Amino acid sequence: MFLRVFNHLVVSVPFESNKDSTIARTTLIQDPSLKPDEISIEYTVENNVLKAHFKSKTDRMLRLYVNNFFESLKTVVETLEQFKYWKE
Amino acid sequence: MPSATYSSPSDTQTFQTSHLQKSQLTTQGKTSGPSEFVKVDRDQPSEPADNYYGDLRCKLTYLQDELNTLLTDKMQAEKKSKDMEEAEKKLLDGDDGDDDE
Numbered sequence: 001m002f003l004r005v006f007n008h009l010v011v012s013v014p015f016e017s018n019k020d021s022t023i024a025r026t027t028l029i030q031d032p033s034l035k036p037d038e039i040s041i042e043y044t045v046e047n048n049v050l051k052a053h054f055k056s057k058t059d060r061m062l063r064l065y066v067n068n069f070f071e072s073l074k075t076v077v078e079t080l081e082q083f084k085y086w087k088e
Numbered sequence: 089m090p091s092a093t094y095s096s097p098s099d100t101q102t103f104q105t106s107h108l109q110k111s112q113l114t115t116q117g118k119t120s121g122p123s124e125f126v127k128v129d130r131d132q133p134s135e136p137a138d139n140y141y142g143d144l145r146c147k148l149t150y151l152q153d154e155l156n157t158l159l160t161d162k163m164q165a166e167k168k169s170k171d172m173e174e175a176e177k178k179l180l181d182g183d184d185g186d187d188d189e
């Protein structure tokens with residue numbers, strides 16, 4: 001019997017509202033894992049908190065996908081940062 | 089405040105951002121910058137706005153750096169362990185180039 005061992009990473013990101021965390025989740029789920037047999041990513045929203053749960057066979061894959069996640073997430077956050085309070 | 093928890097069969101580590109002072113907040117990541125050969129960084133992160141999300145973006149940058157450092161260290165440790173295993177195998181089995189078994 002082969003017992004598969006995984007490394008896990010959970011990132012919790014609080015937004016200002018449930019609406020904002022849902023916007024982030026809706027954006028991030030458009031880029032699913034391209035190698036689901038090696039790494040899986042699950043995004044959930046609990047009130048205003050976005051959670052990303054990574055489950056990977058290797059730290060190498062984890063680092064790759066975690067970096068992609070942060071870059072995409074920072075783009076979402078920067079959009080909110082610039083336009084949420086925009087007043088003409 | 090954003091946080092992250094890494095867990096593997098051998099250990100668990102948690103990273104927080106609540107302790108960060110205003111002076112430590114930056115959008116310029118240490119592990120996500122351009123190559124040393126790039127003269128002009130056109131993709132440089134913008135300065136944070138003075139609002140919740142400007143703050144959050146800085147904290148996410150910090151968290152990204154911490155996780156990159158941890159995962160890179162773990163990758164290097166694993167590689168070192170594999171190299172030592174290979175070296176030990178060669179020592180015990182003899183390095184005659186014949187690895188067919």
